[in-house]
Amino acid sequence: MDKNRYSMYGIQIQEWLALKHGIKPLLRTVIQPDDVKNIEKLCREDGLFYIVKPFSQLYLTKFDSPVNVIYISKNKDLLERAYQSEKSGSGSLGARKIVGELLGYPSCCVEFYSEFFSQPYLKDTKFSIPIKTYSKTQGKPSFLVNNIFKLESRLSSKGLEEYQKNPDFADRVSHLFLISHVPCSYTCKESIKMGREMLDLLEKEEPELAKEIVFRLKRPLLYFDDFNWLIFNGRVNGNTINYTSILPPLSLMPEGLVKKFREGSEVKVGKEFVDIFKNKERVHRIKKKDKDNGILFNFS
Ligand SMILES: [Zn+2]
Numbered sequence: 001m002d003k004n005r006y007s008m009y010g011i012q013i014q015e016w017l018a019l020k021h022g023i024k025p026l027l028r029t030v031i032q033p034d035d036v037k038n039i040e041k042l043c044r045e046d047g048l049f050y051i052v053k054p055f056s057q058l059y060l061t062k063f064d065s066p067v068n069v070i071y072i073s074k075n076k077d078l079l080e081r082a083y084q085s086e087k088s089g090s091g092s093l094g095a096r097k098i099v100g101e102l103l104g105y106p107s108c109c110v111e112f113y114s115e116f117f118s119q120p121y122l123k124d125t126k127f128s129i130p131i132k133t134y135s136k137t138q139g140k141p142s143f144l145v146n147n148i149f150k151l152e153s154r155l156s157s158k159g160l161e162e163y164q165k166n167p168d169f170a171d172r173v174s175h176l177f178l179i180s181h182v183p184c185s186y187t188c189k190e191s192i193k194m195g196r197e198m199l200d201l202l203e204k205e206e207p208e209l210a211k212e213i214v215f216r217l218k219r220p221l222l223y224f225d226d227f228n229w230l231i232f233n234g235r236v237n238g239n240t241i242n243y244t245s246i247l248p249p250l251s252l253m254p255e256g257l258v259k260k261f262r263e264g265s266e267v268k269v270g271k272e273f274v275d276i277f278k279n280k281e282r283v284h285r286i287k288k289k290d291k292d293n294g295i296l297f298n299f300s
Helices: 013-020 033-046 076-088 093-102 107-118 129-135 157-165 167-173 189-205 207-217 255-262
Strands: 026-031 049-058 061-073 220-225 228-237 240-247 266-269 273-278 281-287 295-298
Touching: 013 026, 013 033, 013 189, 026 033, 026 076, 033 049, 033 061, 049 076, 061 076, 076 093, 093 107, 107 129, 107 189, 129 295, 157 167, 189 207, 220 240, 240 255, 255 281
Parallel strands: none
Antiparallel strands: 026 061, 049 061, 220 228, 220 295, 228 240, 240 266, 266 273, 273 281
């Protein structure tokens, strides 16, 4: 299997650039032990410091065998502070907030994200963070903060397992983002500013990736859950999408279902059903599991 060409030893290139150019003060991610040597070399070249620490539990997620977390920054003190907060406060709301702030996330978004872990949301398998974010959105969702494909930041342990079990899927989507945090809404001003900064930087450093990201993120998206969604090459009008094709990447949605959408040219998203039309005639009707299932995100 081909590794995502924008990933360097498990770190996405935009995360690295954000750190190198001072958009973000700290990078933190789970890595494979084999990658440490290579990352060390990259750090040396770019004047960055790092520490690697094992965790057998991170917040509410327990691991069968410890995972390695790497912290990278220009500022040596930040590394230890982030590690100590996560180690001593694993599971606590306070630790999440401190680390969110150390990572340079907007405080409105840190607050929003932390809220989920103080409530029994995580036990609810139907619960979806993008739908919560969307419900707080007033006005047009901005593609600059489209985080639908940035899954690692919001999956609970069960979802994370599913994600890791499907490396091809992870490879298809993991480079498609401009912000790495969960925004408090798809119109969050602070997040949009970060997304814009990231895009400006990518346009200079990785113009092809910048183009690819804008092309995928700035599209209507029909969202069922984190593993089931479709990107449309088309336009939204109210609850209707008129489209010419379904764009890659594909989610884990069953092929038969994707095919139904490919057969149409118009989708109407209702409260109970998603209807697919071809030449004004309905060709398929899909029953929604509930009202939060099948939501149209009009990113532009
Ligand atoms: Zn925010």
